[in-house]
Amino acid sequence: MTLPAWLRFLELSLLAGWLAWRLYSGGRANHAEAALPFLAAGASIAQLLLEAQAATDPFTPLTQVLPVVLGSVYGGLSLAVAAVALAAAFAGRVRAVPSACVLLVCAAVSSSVAADAASAAASSGELAMSPTLSVPRSALTIQNPYANDPASAERGRAIYQQYCQTCHGLNGDGNGPAAAGLRIRPATFRNPQHFLAPGMDGAHFWVVQYGDGRQGGMPAWQGTLTDAQMWDVVNYVKVLAGGRPTASSGSSPPGGSARPQ
Numbered sequence: 001m002t003l004p005a006w007l008r009f010l011e012l013s014l015l016a017g018w019l020a021w022r023l024y025s026g027g028r029a030n031h032a033e034a035a036l037p038f039l040a041a042g043a044s045i046a047q048l049l050l051e052a053q054a055a056t057d058p059f060t061p062l063t064q065v066l067p068v069v070l071g072s073v074y075g076g077l078s079l080a081v082a083a084v085a086l087a088a089a090f091a092g093r094v095r096a097v098p099s100a101c102v103l104l105v106c107a108a109v110s111s112s113v114a115a116d117a118a119s120a121a122a123s124s125g126e127l128a129m130s131p132t133l134s135v136p137r138s139a140l141t142i143q144n145p146y147a148n149d150p151a152s153a154e155r156g157r158a159i160y161q162q163y164c165q166t167c168h169g170l171n172g173d174g175n176g177p178a179a180a181g182l183r184i185r186p187a188t189f190r191n192p193q194h195f196l197a198p199g200m201d202g203a204h205f206w207v208v209q210y211g212d213g214r215q216g217g218m219p220a221w222q223g224t225l226t227d228a229q230m231w232d233v234v235n236y237v238k239v240l241a242g243g244r245p246t247a248s249s250g251s252s253p254p255g256g257s258a259r260p261q
């Protein structure tokens with residue numbers, strides 16, 4: 001059993017124990033018993049965080065994944081379980097038996113859909129890049145035909161300056177002149193862990209091809225750029241992220257030392 005599955009088991013046992021205690025203790029309030037819903041709330045939160053982390057690649061920060069997982073049935077129910085359990089633990093007047101019943105049902109349902117929400121995303125579904133952008137995991141297997149080719153990145157520089165820089169900024173920091181007018185903040189490319197990780201070339205090629213499908217977000221470039229041009233620009237993005245400098249990057253290194261604009 002995985003750690004989140006153990007936590008789910010613990011959480012359901014705690015809630016069932018709490019319900020049984022209340023039913024058989026003749027309704028007398030007891031300070032010690034508040035510990036049970038409190039622990040169940042903790043188990044629910046811990047499980048949610050672990051599932052959220054499992055739902056994406058190890059390079060995407062939890063803060064980006066969490067909104068996606070919270071938006072799923074599993075995430076919503078887990079949060080509800082934690083909130084109601086904390087309320088029951090701290091507000092003495094909340095009636096224990098009905099809230100324990102509600103919590104048990106919510107926790108059981110959320111456990112049974114956890115597989116769809118997070119685990120499915122981890123194994124076959126989508127890779128969350130941001131709250132508004134996810135990429136099919138299959139994109140991770142697309143091979144970069146110009147990997148480690150400085151000439152490709154160098155061609156990509158011109159394409160970047162023509163098509164991408166207005167939003168993503170000269171140095172890829174996400175602060176181009178057009179960024180302020182967008183509804184979604186352009187991604188920063190100054191994140192070597194994310195952009196240089198194995199397999200991410202394919203994911204970024206996919207993003208450049210299809211965009212995020214949102215108004216005021218990342219446009220789709222398929223149709224405007226050829227596949228070769230899209231690979232070139234992906235390779236240049238890797239240079240901006242802190243990869244090898246291109247063969248003829250000359251006087252304006254795109255990485256660390258250059259100033260925006």
Ligand code: HEC
Nearest residue numbers: 129130132133163164167184185186187204212217218233
């Ligand atoms: C109109 C503004 C705009 C232009 C032009 C633009 N982008 Fe984007 N781009 C965005 C926004 C906004 C996002 C964040 C999308 C999201 O999170 O939903 C983004 C995200 C990305 C990402 C995903 C980064 C990640 O988190 O993994 C890549 C890669 C990318 N853009 C590459 C490019 C390239 C290459 C070009 C030029 C061919 C380009 N973009 C042009 C706005 C733009």
